[in-house]
Amino acid sequence: MKTIILVGGGHSHLHCVKKIDPKEEKVKWILISPSRYQYYSGMFSGYTEGIYSLEETRIDLKNLCESSGCEFVERTVLSIDPDQQHLLTDKGDIFTYDFVSFDIGSRNDSMEIEGLHEHNLAIKPNYRFPEQIEKLHNCRRTVFIGGGAASIEMALSLKAWKMDKGYGDHSVVVVHSSPLLEKAGSFSSKKMTGAALSKGIELHQGRVTKIEGARLHTDEDEILDYDEVIFLGGPKAPPLFGSSVLPTDEKGFLLVNSYLQSVAYPNVFGTGDCATSQDFPDLPKNGVTAVRQGPVLWRNLTGAAAGKKIVPFEPQKRYLAIMSLGNKQGFLTYGSFSLVSG
Structure with a gap:
């Protein structure tokens, strides 16, 4: 056997x-x-x-x-x-x-950012996710690192929850070194940037270099305070x-x-x-x-x-992706095409 x-x-x-x-x-x-x-x-x-x-x-x-x-x-x-x-x-x-x-x-971590490992709110392995989200719900100032789909979608969802629960004074920040959704093209990037700003997300462009205490430093000489920081800058x-x-x-x-x-x-x-x-x-x-x-x-x-023939995996060239903007709004991308729905 x-x-x-x-x-x-x-x-x-x-x-x-x-x-x-x-x-x-x-x-x-x-x-x-x-x-x-x-x-x-x-x-x-x-x-x-x-x-x-x-x-x-x-x-x-x-x-x-x-x-x-x-x-x-x-x-x-x-x-x-x-x-x-x-x-x-x-x-x-x-x-x-x-x-x-x-x-x-x-894993959602990076050894390239000094001090991140000690302060990062790790949600992977994903069975840790529920307890970590409870921390974000209670957090007054959350900073997400990364400009990709995972980071911006989580930020928007958290902001929607806070607005619904009456925590409008809680800030949700996204720090990104490249344009938001850069891989989806400039059109989608600009559209997502506008959507994020309209929802109350604070956007800061720059590469995070160091996290020290409750402060985050970027290569733009910017220092941001945080209560919780979470790295979602790519797998x-x-x-x-x-x-x-x-x-x-x-x-x-x-x-x-x-x-x-x-x-x-x-x-x-x-x-x-x-x-x-x-x-x-x-x-x-x-x-x-x-x-x-x-x-x-x-x-x-x-x-x-069984000692039989095996087959190759052939990936598709383009795929449909739908992100949440919060409040049951969706952001659809297919290649360089994008659409806001809801």
Whole structure:
């Protein structure tokens, strides 16, 4: 019997768990995740604004695994030995696999900003999200670092919640070194900037260089006070791969080929934010990519276990994205096209 271990409860792995046949006797499936619950990042903004309840934003991995005949293990994988095919967890367990797949997401931190690690309100791993949002709700001055979709959407959702609850005197600040939504083009960037300002978001352009005490410093010689600061300036690699012999890209993400396999160990797979495709290095690290990788991962894991043909992942060139502006308003982007609705 082959053993396939899924590390992390991300989009691609959820697809695989749902496809497992409980009657299948040739493969033993194990899902290892640090939390029983997997939170859906696409609903983070709605939860922040108070639109969704906590239960609506999460999946019970243990129950899902039980219904599929997959073993669920609530652990954090600390290291991997791909030569011995061993995984070591935070509880000292050692798991042996024939095939392993990683879908563990990324982290919201940056070692490039002095002092950030000591003060950053980390929302990843995403099971930490609910308790951190409660802190933001109670915070009088919140500073978000980053000009991408995750940062500006969270800022807008938090501002909407505060306005609805009568906390109009609480400030929500976004510090960004490049134009907002720069990758969506100048037209969308200008439109989002106008929307953010109209909603009461404070925008400060500059690169954060240091965080000291309750003050944030930028390369524009600006000093901003804060009560809570949260870095959402793009995904950062999880430390797991950097401490292993698995090949990574220059930023520390697991390097995979078009079949979602490690470029050096074909029985090691990776999807979602934690991996970089050697063939498509600019592939966005977002939920859209991870969802589309799910069916390919399933086919390749089961195919590899059975000694059958595997298939390459072919990313789409453009994709539709809808961000929340708060108050049930949406900001739609498709390539360089954008539209405000609601």
